[in-house]
Amino acid sequence: MRDWGWLGILMMGIAGGVFAQEAEMTKLPIPQTEGGMPLMQALKQRHSTREFSPQAPPPQVLSDLLWAAAGVNRSATGQRTAPTARDWREIDVYVAMADGTYRFEPDSHALRRVLPRDIRALTGTQDFVAQAPVNLVYVANLDRMRDTTAEHQHLYSATDTGFIAQNVYLYCASAGLATVVRGSIDRETLATALGLGPSQRIILAQSVGYPLVGRR
Ligand SMILES: Cc1cc2nc3c(=O)[nH]c(=O)nc-3n(C[C@H](O)[C@H](O)[C@H](O)COP(=O)(O)O)c2cc1C
16 A cells, blocks of 8 residues: 555555455545636647647646546536446546556546556557556456446446546646547557457556646
């Protein structure tokens, strides 16, 4: 278990030996869900950027980014900022950063560490992905898409990912961050690195960071 230094210690999922192997969890700061840029202005600003400053976003920005992407916006039901077909909530957001690789847990608004190492370079085939401080990887868990056809699993996991990616685009526009959604991924290599199972499919990735000075 770890914290952000200033956040304090939060014990999660540790109940003696039974859960000793449970992955390390990092509670994110409470997301700031007020303010931001007016929506029409954010839509005007939305664009793709492929050059990133190496500066990592601070924990509050990471928290707000992930909440915008797929956080819980109705605590009574656990439903999210992005819609999902039949409320399957099948897209997991993996977060590849310099200090390791995590999976966003919307219900607890926490990061679960899945790998202790930097696999940013494996999240896409373009050179800039290794420098972007945050690479989100959108992974569909087909086991959650019950009572449907394989065709609909493909269709809806792709559309549901699109909503998340657009939420990220709009948050980035509002927060002055740079981003680009990406389909150019060696999915087999990345799935192996992430330790994904047979029911998990990488749909897209999205790089996020600050723009290089003088660029947007
Ligand atoms: C499904 C999808 C896949 C994309 N894949 C890539 C990619 O692999 N690499 C990349 O640099 N941009 C990728 N893009 C970004 C597009 O190139 C970009 O949105 C387009 O050029 C329009 O630019 P704009 O986003 O600034 O409007 C992708 C966009 C979408 C929607």
